[in-house]
Amino acid sequence: MKRLKILTVSIVIAICMASCGAKKEIPKEVIRPVMYQKVVPGGALQLRTFSGTAISGTETSLSFRVAGNIRSLNVNVGQEVFRNTLIATLDDKDYELQYEQADAAVKRADAREEEAESNFERIRSLYENGNVALSDYESAKAAYEYARASESAAKKERKLARAQLKYTKLYSPVNGKVTTVDAEVNENVSAGQQIVLLSSESDLKVNLGLPESFISAVNVQDRVEITFSALPDKTFSGVVSEVSFSISDQTSTYPVVVKLEGDTESIRPGMAASVTFSINTESISNPDLLMVPSQAVGEDEDGNFVFTLEPSEDHYLATRRSVVVGQLTSGGFEIIDGVEEGELVATAGLQTLLDSMKVRLFENQ
Secondary structure, three states: OOHHHHHHHHHHHHHHHHHHHHOOOOOOOOEEOOOEEEEEEEEOOEEEEEEEEEEEEEEEEEOOOOEEEEEEEOOOOOEEOOOOOOOEEEEOHHHHHHHHHHHHHHHHHHHHHHHHHHHHHHHHHHHOOOOOOOHHHHHHHHHHHHHHHHHHHHHHHHHHHHHHHHEEEOOOOHHHHEEEEEEOOOOOOOOOEEEEEEEEEOEEEEEEEOOHHHHHOOOOOEEEEEEEEEEEEEEEEEEEEEEEOOOOOOOOOOEEOOOOOOOOOOOOOOOEEEEEEEEEEEHOOOOOOOOOOOOOEEOOOOOEEEEEEEEOOEEEEEEEOEEEEEEOOOEEEEEEOOOOOOOEEEEOOOHHHOOOEEEEEEOOO
């Protein structure tokens, strides 16, 4: 019994010593990432990205030139069609009947014209021999001329009826792909109403708008890079093909058109695009001053400040630094004093940063 008590006490002492000797786990320091940008001269070549939309270089709206009820519709959205492909037809019974009536009217007018001509020739012969009065001759001549005019008008009516009968069939005037189908079989449509929209695949463009502060720095033939949110792994090249001289009332920006180059088979009209320009800001900013993004500048009771990011071993230190700012431009704030060219400044979350705080650069920006 005494031996058992001694053994129990020994075990308890051993457990206590083991627990006291265990090392406490030290929590790993979390270093938060920050978005950043480099301080650049006001006149430097800067990359600026604007949003746009892919469009077809050639869009063709197909419609009937006459009204009627659609009898057949032979295409679907996305279908490739070629020139002279039959797209749709209208019920042509009424137009065929109109043509038959016009044709019959021409035949009657022909008969009347022949009769009037024969009568005029007879009266003219009698008049030349002095056997009828001048009034009879003039009357026969007028009747003949009226018959000729009636025949000409009837032929024009028949020609119009033939054309209207032909217009009940809608053909593709170009090669392309069907972008939209805006009608259905048995639908009654009016003349000029869009039935199908065709888009050309070979001449894709991007439409976008630029603010007035940048439009003067963009010119036709400028090279650009284009990315699409639907195609995240691809970058396309392009060239500025159109720069508007006047501002758009709808968007308050200047319309710009960029022509895509290279293989554009994977691009579809309507895709959201991001177009990156290499813009020389010398024309829109003081080249002797430095620039930082507007979101990099904070303000408190002590004035304006930025957080510079300075490398330190395996991290960076966020250092609060007072700055003197100039004008706020579309490219950011002009910095008169406080930072130097090439330094890194934080561009987000200034309210949560502290002086000498450890941070790391957020690289996927």
